[in-house]
Every structure is written in structure tokens, then in C-alpha cells.
Amino acid sequence: MKFTLSFLLLALFAALCLAAAPQKQVIISYPEDTPQYILDQAKAEIIKAGGMVEHEFSLIKGFVAKLSTKAMETVQALGSSNGVLIEEDQTVHTT
Known part of the structure; x- marks a missing residue:
């Protein structure tokens, strides 16, 4: 019984992790x-899409x-x- 409950909780946690849409940090600029x-x-x-x-x-x-x-595609279509x-927000290095 204890094993079954642990397994169900683990399966639920895995499903929730997979269901969340991965998010990227980007810079969006316009002329x-x-x-x-x-x-x-x-x-x-962007806010409406979470x-x-x-x-x-x-x-x-x-x-x-x-x-x-999905939200990035919507913003791209609107603009x-x-x-x-x-563009992806990232650190810039100079040499």
C-alpha cells in the first residue's frame, strides 16, 4: 500500500513537470x-499565455x-x- 501511494505521487509529479510548457527568456525589440x-x-x-x-x-x-x-510564435506573428x-537573452562576451 505504501509503495503504491509513493508510486502514484511520483507519477503525478512527473506528469505535472512534463505538462508545464518550458519557457525561454528573450529580448523582443521593434523599430x-x-x-x-x-x-x-x-x-x-505574453502575460495571457502565462x-x-x-x-x-x-x-x-x-x-x-x-x-x-507558443507565446513567442504569437508575438512573432503580431509583429x-x-x-x-x-532573440534569446544571453551573456555577451568580448575578447
């Missing part, structure tokens, strides 16, 4: 002439977000006519 409502729409879609906006830039039109692949650029 300077992009209307603000486009950025607002993209941020709303992601989060981590940081908003003031010098460029863009932000850092943690989002799923395709505005030249959206989505």
Missing part, C-alpha cells in the same frame, strides 16, 4: 517607428520577457509587419 499599441498588445499576449515581462527598455523599443514557444526582432 523606433513602431506604434506603442503594438508593444502593449505583445506584452498582453509568461512575464521581466524588464522594459527606455532607450530602445523593446523588453525582456520569459515566455513559452511581423513591424519588423519585430526576437
Whole structure:
């Protein structure tokens, strides 16, 4: 009985881990002439999909977000006519 309960709990935990969509941290930027409502729409879609906006830039039109692949595809489609650029957030090294 004890073994069965442990096994069921382990199976439930594994299923929950696999069900959660993996998220990536990315930088999303737009050309300077992009209307603000486009950025607002993209941020709303990210939040609606369970992601989060981590940081908003003031010098460029863009932000850092943690989002799923599906949300990334939605943002890409919304900004395709505005030249959206989505790149993985990573450390830059110089030599």
C-alpha cells in the first residue's frame, strides 16, 4: 500500500513537470517607428499565455520577457509587419 501511494505521487509529479510548457527568456525589440499599441498588445499576449515581462527598455523599443514557444510564435506573428526582432537573452562576451 505504501509503495503504491509513493508510486502514484511520483507519477503525478512527473506528469505535472512534463505538462508545464518550458519557457525561454528573450529580448523582443521593434523599430523606433513602431506604434506603442503594438508593444502593449505583445506584452498582453505574453502575460495571457502565462509568461512575464521581466524588464522594459527606455532607450530602445523593446523588453525582456520569459515566455513559452507558443507565446513567442504569437508575438512573432503580431509583429511581423513591424519588423519585430526576437532573440534569446544571453551573456555577451568580448575578447
